[in-house]
Amino acid sequence: MANRNSELIEANRELESFSYSVSHDLRAPLRHLGGFSKLLHDEYNDLLDDTAQHYVQIIQNDAKNMGELVDGLLNMGRIGRQQLGCKPVDLNLLLEGVLRDLESESAQRHIEWQIGKLPVVECDSSLMKQVFTNLLANSVKYTRNCNHAVIEVGQFTSDGRVVIFVRDNGAGFEQQYAHKLFGMFQRLHRADEFEGTGVGLATVHRIIQKHGGRIWAEGEVDKGATFFFDLTTSEELHEKARPIGMGASQ
Amino acid sequence: MRHDEIEILYVEDDPSDVELTMAAMRRSKMANTIYIARDGAEALDFLFCRGPHAAREYVSPKFVLLDLKLPKIGGIDVLRAIRNDPRTELVPVIVLTSSNEQRDIIETYKLRVNSYVQKPVDFEKFQQIVQQLGLYWLIVNQSPGTTTSQTGLASSASTGR
Numbered sequence: 001m002a003n004r005n006s007e008l009i010e011a012n013r014e015l016e017s018f019s020y021s022v023s024h025d026l027r028a029p030l031r032h033l034g035g036f037s038k039l040l041h042d043e044y045n046d047l048l049d050d051t052a053q054h055y056v057q058i059i060q061n062d063a064k065n066m067g068e069l070v071d072g073l074l075n076m077g078r079i080g081r082q083q084l085g086c087k088p089v090d091l092n093l094l095l096e097g098v099l100r101d102l103e104s105e106s107a108q109r110h111i112e113w114q115i116g117k118l119p120v121v122e123c124d125s126s127l128m129k130q131v132f133t134n135l136l137a138n139s140v141k142y143t144r145n146c147n148h149a150v151i152e153v154g155q156f157t158s159d160g161r162v163v164i165f166v167r168d169n170g171a172g173f174e175q176q177y178a179h180k181l182f183g184m185f186q187r188l189h190r191a192d193e194f195e196g197t198g199v200g201l202a203t204v205h206r207i208i209q210k211h212g213g214r215i216w217a218e219g220e221v222d223k224g225a226t227f228f229f230d231l232t233t234s235e236e237l238h239e240k241a242r243p244i245g246m247g248a249s250q
Numbered sequence: 251m252r253h254d255e256i257e258i259l260y261v262e263d264d265p266s267d268v269e270l271t272m273a274a275m276r277r278s279k280m281a282n283t284i285y286i287a288r289d290g291a292e293a294l295d296f297l298f299c300r301g302p303h304a305a306r307e308y309v310s311p312k313f314v315l316l317d318l319k320l321p322k323i324g325g326i327d328v329l330r331a332i333r334n335d336p337r338t339e340l341v342p343v344i345v346l347t348s349s350n351e352q353r354d355i356i357e358t359y360k361l362r363v364n365s366y367v368q369k370p371v372d373f374e375k376f377q378q379i380v381q382q383l384g385l386y387w388l389i390v391n392q393s394p395g396t397t398t399s400q401t402g403l404a405s406s407a408s409t410g411r
Contacts, residue, residue, distance in 0.1 A: 020349070020351055025319075025348075027348045027349075027369075027371060028264060028266075028267065028348050030371050031267070031270070031348070031369055031370075031371050031373075031376070032266040032267070032270065034371055034372060034373050035266075035270040035273075035373035035376065036266075036270070038373040038374065039270075039273055039373070063371065064371065064372065067371030067372070
C-alpha cells in the first residue's frame with residue numbers, strides 16, 4: 001500500500017513537471033508561429049499573392065487552434081491533480097454567472113433560455129462553473145443555424161439521485177457516436193461546420209467523474225442534443241474522495 | 251546606445267520572442283531605450299554594473315521586463331537578487347512569461363514582483379499587452395527614484411487604442 005502510494009506520488013510529480021514544460025516550452029513556438037504570420041499578414045500583404053495570403057491565414061488559424069488545444073490539455077491536467085474544494089453550491093446562482101459570461105457570444109443571437117429550478121449540490125464551484133460554461137457554450141454554438149434556438153437547463157430525480165440536464169434544439173449528433181463525444185480531441189462535426197478542439201466535453205467528463213458522478217448524452221441530427229449528469233450526495237462523495245486525493249484517478 | 255540611459259531592461263533569451271516584442275513595441279509607437287539581456291547572469295551584470303558592464307554608471311531602469319525560464323540564472327533568482335540589493339530593491343519588475351503556473355505566480359509575488367503577465371499566443375493580444383505595460387509603467391505609474399519621467403510613449407495619443 002505504501003509502495004503504491006509512493007508510485008502515485010512519483011507519477012503525479014512527473015505529470016506536474018510534464019505540464020509545466022508544456023506550458024513553458026510548447027507555447028513559445030506557437031506564439032512565434034502566430035506572431036510572425038500575423039506580422040507577415042499585416043506588414044507584407046502587398047507582396048503576397050492570393051495563394052500566399054491564404055497560406056499565411058492557415059498558419060495563423062492553426063497556431064490559434066493549437067494554442068487552444070494546449071491550454072485545454074493543461075487545464076485537464078490541472079483538474080486531474082486538483083483537490084476538490086466541495087461546498088454547497090446553488091446551481092441557479094452559478095448558472096446566472098455563466099450566462100453573464102456567455103453574453104458576448106449569445107447577445108447577438110435570439111436564444112430562448114428555459115432555466116428551471118436547480119438544486120443546491122455539494123461540489124467544487126469553480127469546476128462546476130466550467131461544466132456549465134462548456135455545456136452552454138456548446139449549446140450556443142450548435143444552435144447558431146437555428147431560426148429559433150431554445151436552450152433548456154433543468155433537473156429531475158432518478159433512483160434517488162439528482163440529474164441535471166442541458167438541452168438544445170441545435171445540430172445534434174448521431175446517437176451511435178454518442179460514446180465518442182467525451183473522448184479527448186474527439187469531434188463529431190467537421191471543423192468547417194463547427195469550430196472546436198474536442199477538449200471541452202472531455203473536460204466536463206473529467207470534472208463530473210471527479211465528483212463521483214456520471215455523464216451521458218442523447219442526440220439526433222438537426223433535432224438537438226441533451227447532456228445529462230448526476231451528482232452523488234455529499235456522503236458518497238466523501239467515501240470516494242479518500243483514496244483519490246492524489247489526482248491520478250484513471 | 252548609451253547604457254546609462256537605458257529605460258527598460260528586457261531579460262529574454264529567445265531571439266524570436268525578442269523580435270516579436272520589439273515588433274509589438276514598434277507597432278505601439280514605443281520609442282524607449284531598451285537593453286536586452288540574453289540570460290539571467292547578463293541581466294544582473296548589467297544592473298549591478300559589473301563584468302562587461304563595470305564601466306557603466308548605475309542608473310535605475312524605469313522597469314525590468316523579465317522572462318522566467320532563462321539560461322544560467324533563472325528569472326526567479328534574478329528577481330530575488332534585484333530585491334536583495336538596496337540599489338535595485340524598489341525597481342518595478344514585470345514578469346512576462348509563457349507560463350501561468352500557480353507556483354511561479356506565488357513565488358514571484360512573494361518576491362514582490364510588480365506585475366505578472368502571461369504572454370498570450372495571439373499576437374494582437376500580445377501587442378495590446380505590451381502597449382498597456384509601456385503606457386502604465388512609463389507614464390501612468392509613479393515609482394520611487396524615477397524623477398525624470400514623461401519620456402514614455404512617443405505618440406501614445408495617436409495610436410488610437
